[in-house]
Amino acid sequence: MVAYRRTVMPGARYFFTVTLADRASALLIERIADLRAVFRAARAQRPFHLDAVVVLPDHLHCVWTLPRGDADYALRWRDIKSRFSRRVPAYGQGNFGE
Secondary structure (H helix, E strand, C coil): CCCCCCCCCCCCEEEEEEECCCCCCCHHHHCHHHHHHHHHHHHHHCCCEEEEEEECCCEEEEEEECCCCCCCHHHHHHHHHHHHHHHCCCCCCCCCCC
8 A cells, every 4th residue: 555645734725636446437427416416415514615626537636625724634535435435336236446
């Protein structure tokens, strides 16, 4: 496993690239309504400003600004990923993840 060095600054702006486990999948654009709903729910529970997002078939890029005093982007991503995973059928049924 790669040992990432990550800057953690409360209230900062962050750039993220997140990929599907199955890079041949087009799940993100096929289930774009689910992805939008998941982001809305996650932002309602743990606010952050979504400055920009680009959604491609197998990955997405985002720029977020976190609230002052808050640097927990990992918790937000865990929430988004788990919510999205629960909305799609299991791997082996035409989708992603292991």
